[in-house]
Amino acid sequence: MSADIKIKITDRDGVTHEVLAPTDMNLNIMEVVRMYELAPEGTIGICGGMAMCASCQCYVLNSIEIPEKGDDEEAMLSEAFNVKPNSRLGCQIHITEDIEGLEIELAPEA
Amino acid sequence: MIETDILIIGAGPTGLFTVFEAGLLKLKCHIIDGLPQPGGQLSELYPKKPIFDIPGFPSVLAGDLVSKLTEQIKQFQPGFTLNEVAETIDQLEDGTFLVTTNKGTKHHANSVAIAGGLGSFEPRKPQLEGIEFYEQNDRGVDYFVKDPEKFRNKKVVISGGGDSALDWSIFLSNIASSVTLVHRRNEFRGALDSVDKVQELKELGIIKLITPGEIVGFNGKDQIESVIIETNGEKITTETDYFIPLFGLTPKLGPIANWGLEIEKNAIKVNNSLDYQTNIPGIYAIGDVNTYPGKLKLILCGFHEATLMVQSVYQRMNPGKKYVLKYTTVSGVDGFDGTRKEAEKQVVKSIN
Numbered sequence: 308m309s310a311d312i313k314i315k316i317t318d319r320d321g322v323t324h325e326v327l328a329p330t331d332m333n334l335n336i337m338e339v340v341r342m343y344e345l346a347p348e349g350t351i352g353i354c355g356g357m358a359m360c361a362s363c364q365c366y367v368l369n370s371i372e373i374p375e376k377g378d379d380e381e382a383m384l385s386e387a388f389n390v391k392p393n394s395r396l397g398c399q400i401h402i403t404e405d406i407e408g409l410e411i412e413l414a415p416e417a
Numbered sequence: 418m419i420e421t422d423i424l425i426i427g428a429g430p431t432g433l434f435t436v437f438e439a440g441l442l443k444l445k446c447h448i449i450d451g452l453p454q455p456g457g458q459l460s461e462l463y464p465k466k467p468i469f470d471i472p473g474f475p476s477v478l479a480g481d482l483v484s485k486l487t488e489q490i491k492q493f494q495p496g497f498t499l500n501e502v503a504e505t506i507d508q509l510e511d512g513t514f515l516v517t518t519n520k521g522t523k524h525h526a527n528s529v530a531i532a533g534g535l536g537s538f539e540p541r542k543p544q545l546e547g548i549e550f551y552e553q554n555d556r557g558v559d560y561f562v563k564d565p566e567k568f569r570n571k572k573v574v575i576s577g578g579g580d581s582a583l584d585w586s587i588f589l590s591n592i593a594s595s596v597t598l599v600h601r602r603n604e605f606r607g608a609l610d611s612v613d614k615v616q617e618l619k620e621l622g623i624i625k626l627i628t629p630g631e632i633v634g635f636n637g638k639d640q641i642e643s644v645i646i647e648t649n650g651e652k653i654t655t656e657t658d659y660f661i662p663l664f665g666l667t668p669k670l671g672p673i674a675n676w677g678l679e680i681e682k683n684a685i686k687v688n689n690s691l692d693y694q695t696n697i698p699g700i701y702a703i704g705d706v707n708t709y710p711g712k713l714k715l716i717l718c719g720f721h722e723a724t725l726m727v728q729s730v731y732q733r734m735n736p737g738k739k740y741v742l743k744y745t746t747v748s749g750v751d752g753f754d755g756t757r758k759e760a761e762k763q764v765v766k767s768i769n
Contacts (some may be wrong), residue, residue: 349535349683353668354462360667382606386578386664388544390601417544 312404317368317412318345328402336397336411337363350416356398361387363397364414371409373400388417419496421447423730424516424526426503426673429457431704431719432532433486433495439727440493440753441745444734447496447524449503449516451537456483458534461666472717482716492752498522502537504672512699519672528699528730531678531685532719533706535668543576543662547635551660557641558660568593572656574644576600576632577663583611585663590623597625597655599632599646632660676700684708692729693722699733701726 311327316339318324328339337352340363354360358379364387367373373395376384380399384390394414400406423439425432428450436446454460456479464480471477477485501518506529508514516524540560542548551558562568562585573593575586578600584607586598598615605612618624630648635641643656670683678695679686685702687693689709693701703726704719712718731740749759 347683349670353535354458357463357466359462360665362667382578382604385600385602385604386606388541388664417541 310404312402312407312409314339314402314406314408315368315410316340316343316345316365317410319413319415330402330404332402334402336365336400336402336409338398339402340397340413346413346416351413352398358383358396358399361396362416364389364394364417365397365411366391366414367393367395368410368412369408371406373406373409387414389414419447419498419522419524421445421496421524421526422734423447423528423530423727424449424514424524425495425530425532426450426516427457427532427534427704427706428452428455428497428499429532429534429704429719430459430482430486430716431534431723432457432530433483433490434720435530435532435703435723435727436490436493436495437486438724439730440490441743441750442727442731442740444727444730445753446493447498447526449498449501449518449524451500451502453500455487455497455499456480458668459483461538468716470715470717492750492754492756492758494753498524502671506676506700508697508699514699527734528701530723530726530730531673531695531700531702531706532704532723533670533673533702535683535705536670536673537668538666539669539671540662541664541667543632543664545632545634551635551637551641556639557635557637557658558662560662562589562661565589565592568659570594571658573597573659573661574599574632574646574655574657575661575663577665578602578605578607579663579665580607580611581665582663583607583615585661586624587611587614587618590618595625596623597627597657599627599630599648601629601631603628627655632662635660673706678702681708684712691725693726694729701729 309331311329314328315325326343351362353362361383380396422444423446425435425448428448439446459479467476501520503516504519505517513527514529569592572595574597576599586596590596619626630646632644633647634645636643643654644660646653685707687702687707693703695702703722705714751757
């Protein structure tokens with residue numbers, strides 16, 4: 308039985324939620340946001356997690372080490388709006404024990 | 418005026434398959450879609466990606482699934498109104514519906530099946546102050562190239578890093594007096610051919626390429642006159658007649674949200690214990706656009722919902738008539754085009 312990890316997610320209204328994310332369900336950050344309904348349906352995860360829409364863009368707020376961006380993610384972010392140096396696509400960050408304590412903020416809806 | 422039995426809004430997999438199930442009941446369908454081609458998200462977002470949960474297909478490319486569905490429904494001769502978005506709906510005295518698109522095309526149908534997925538695809542617009550002003554009345558900002566002739570001998574600035582930005586830069590370089598392509602980084606995501614062609618046109622001085630660059634503002638009183646481009650920490654002003662941002666499309670529920678339907682979590686509430694009807698009798702919602710307890714946004718669920726929904730329309734159009742389920746294997750499929758598909762007869766022959 309693998310453990311749940313704690314993640315802090317700041318929603319688009321600026322409210323921070325500390326949530327538990329299971330590591331044994333092959334989830335990503337975008338799916339955790341939907342699981343806890345921290346953004347309205349239809350405003351996040353539009354492409355379903357293929358790095359093709361940037362609706363799950365988020366800013367990484369602390370220095371937890373997460374795997375580097377892939378080509379698809381890099382390309383999508385280069386066309387997205389409100390991009391900052393700490394921007395990532397939530398659907399490309401997988402929930403593993405290595406990212407325990409990660410803090411992110413959802414980028415505005417665009 | 419287009420007349421049909423079921424007016425389907427959305428040409429995604431659920432909308433397409435509805436035509437087949439309706440056809441088996443001799444009901445005619447017409448489909449409206451805002452995109453120029455059928456397939457919805459499957460064609461627009463991920464035509465080359467595989468889907469693994471279509472029963473009977475261990476793996477099928479989204480684009481291939483759309484082609485197969487199109488082939489499957491061909492004999493039921495669906496009508497299409499493409500490139501138009503369903504805007505208003507009026508219920509007539511006899512309970513039928515009149516649906517008008519953004520281009521004024523009118524459709525009259527007994528029932529309406531909304532199979533709109535996540536909504537109609539709209540261009541993703543850069544968030545720049547004052548851009549709305551230039552979007553109107555041909556003041557210089559366009560999100561589509563509808564009539565290329567409009568750009569003849571004009572100066573054009575395109576921004577974006579995908580296929581449409583590359584393809585339109587190439588195409589307009591033959592027509593416009595100048596084409597400047599601006600992208601936030603040096604890498605482009607597009608077909609290799611297009612990337613090579615832009616490289617070639619850049620070297621020939623036909624396309625001006627500014628990377629890494631980003632449009633950060635405009636000048637011009639009544640019309641756009643120039644754009645401000647930030648590149649390598651510097652701001653440069655480039656004269657232009659048109660600015661075409663091509664950052665892809667994103668679905669929005671759009672005008673359907675104002676049709677008086679009960680909406681929850683950006684989806685339309687339906688009666689899932691019976692027929693996927695909305696709070697307005699005669700209007701149904703199927704596929705990703707609807708919601709009910711336990712809803713899953715899967716293509717295969719959309720197919721199931723479409724199948725039950727057309728039964729309800731059959732009852733609406735033939736009140737009191739008993740319907741007996743027939744298997745296609747047993748009864749075959751009679752197309753509206755006169756074709757017939759049927760199982761081969763078994764050979765009955767004695768062996769001596």
